[in-house]
Every structure is written in C-alpha cells, then in structure tokens.
Amino acid sequence: MIKYPMVDLKGQYHKIKEEVDAAVLDVMESTAFINGPAVKSFQKNLEKYLNVKHVIPCGNGTDALQLALMSLDLKPGDEVITTSFTFIATAEVIALLKLTPVLVDVLPDTYNIDVKAVEKAITSKTKAIIPVHLFGQCANMEEITELAGKYNLYVIEDAAQAIGAEYTFKDGSVKKAGTIGDIGCTSFFPSKNLGGYGDGGAIFTNDDKLGEKLRILANHGMAVRYYHDYVGVNSRLDTIQAAILDIKLKHLDEYSAARQKAAGYYNKAFSVSDKITTPKTADFTTHVFHQYTMVLADDIDREGLQKHLADKGIASAIYYPVPLHMQKAYKDPRYNEGDFPVTEFLSKHVLSLPIHTEMTDEILEYITSSVLEYVEK
C-alpha cells in the first residue's frame, strides 16, 4: 500500500474545500458551463500574475502546444527543434502537424535543452525551437532567444511543468516562465503545479496578432460566429475548471514555496551520499519543482530502490524511462541509440520522489532515511 504518493491532491483540496465547493456549485447553478464568467476572470488574473498581455485558455497543455504551432503558418517538412528528454506531448504535436521534430540532447546538471546542440541542429528548414522548462526550472532563455533572433526562428516555451518559475536576465529584468519566447504553453492537468480537477491548459503571448489568432484557432477558426477564417480546433477550458483554477492561482506562490522547501530538505539530506546527485538549479532561474528528480550512481539498482521504497509505502517514479528518439512511434532513421548520450544516461539513472504542497518534515525525514538506508547499504 502506497501511503506517500507522488502528489497529495486530496490534502491540498481539503484546505480550500469550502471555497472550491462553493465556486463549483455556483457554476452548476448558473449553468454557464462553456465560456462562463469564471473563464474570463481566470484569464485576466493569470495575465496579471504572469505579467503577459494575452492568456488564451484551452482544453489541455497538448492542445496549447498544437495551437501554438498552428498559429505560426508553418509548412509540412518545416523543422522544429526540441529536446529528446521530455514528455511526449512536446514532439507529438510537431509530428501531428506534419512538421519535422528535430531532437537535441540536454545538459547533465539541469536536464534542460543544450543550447549549443540547438545551434548545431539549425538548418535552412528550421522554423521554431520548443524549449521545455523541465521539472520546473527554466531553460536558458536568454541564449535561446538570442539564437532565435540570429536565425529568425520562433520560440515556443513548453512551460507545462514550470508555471510560476522566474527567469532573471543579465540586465536584472525578471520574467515568468512562458512569457519570454513568442508563445508560452502550460497545462492544468491535476498533478501540475497549478492543477485543475480535470484537463485544462493555456497559451501565453505578448504579441497582439498571435494572441488574436490563437483565440480564433482554439474556437474552430471562427472570429465571427459561423464564419471560419482558419481550419481550427475546439479547445476550451471548462467554466468549472476555470473557477477552481482561479481560486488555486491565489495560492500558487505559496504552493511553489512549499515545493521548494521540500526540495531543500531532500538536497540537504542527500548531500551526505555520493550515490545521489541532487538536481541543480541554474543561476538564471528559480525552480518550482514540479518534480524532484535525482540521478543515481551507476552501482545503484534503481528498480531495487523503487521496490524498497514501495515496500515502505513510498511512491517513486521515472520521468522519463524512454527518450523520444527511442520511442516506437517516433523511430526515425536519422536517430539511433547513442545519439543523445546525456538523455540516454538520464533515462537510465533518474528517479523522482514525492513532492507536493502538503509535505511535512516527518514525511521528508521518513522518505530520505528510507532512500539513504538503501543506497548506503
């Protein structure tokens, strides 16, 4: 029996239950299930929180990425560069739109996209880069946007795991994850840092033209009712989800702080062991720890450790066990095993531990001592 799950959505819900239940019941009474007032309210509040001109709510984070690519007038065969070490959605939407995903390796310390590898992968067909702010810290956006400027490329940030993270530029200015490139995308999947009680997602942009087009694309390509300017999709954020997210947004910074505190506890506890490499945060970003992901030494049996933890009621997970270029659906003669050594190393050595907003020192002490008991035996 798992007593300590990866996330504790129930504990979090119970702390805001009264407010959430009332908001959900309000939507039921109003019957404004689609595009009700809570959707606009959440959109405005998120725009303010992120300091971004346009938030376009949509059905989920994968739709957000797909809509972002659809808004850029790309042609089949155009190349989009992203990382080999991410959740499948990032590459899936590229492939679905008949664009060509071009994969590059990640950095061993932050697990984020290697900008030098991005530059090497650029060809005359390259049109966009999708950096993923993996596990909750920003990729090197200053270098990425410089590169994009030099080669005239779009930048779409996959901020599904990093909402609330802050990027500090060399000149001292600060921006939120997802508001730095041309378009940012996020997910409100329940386990994400800002999670709804069902699916949800959003797109961010400071560009008025892209903002308008994204809104139209998400609504069947329709600006005026029953007049369709583009081939669009139907992708909406439910009013009920928006009402819940509007409440949770007020707690997001305190949720991030709770995750950071838990990560700090893990880092400190594991610093005694040379069998564990704790996650590094790059100096230009904060880390909101969507996941706490460590790297185990070669001689640690990862499966054995997972079993040891499970026997003690502790969940653990591998994000991600199979790199994109090794996935059956994405097999491509351009890529072979060994092409992305850092990604491949990480996929074999990473382990993620429970991290959420409801962790106590007692839970953290129990988990860390259980991990150390195994790796130091």
Ligand SMILES: *Cc1c(COP(=O)(O)O)cnc(C)c1O
């Ligand atoms: C969760 C996630 C997505 C997709 O979000 P959904 O809302 O589940 O569609 C995309 N990219 C990354 C990196 C994610 O973690």
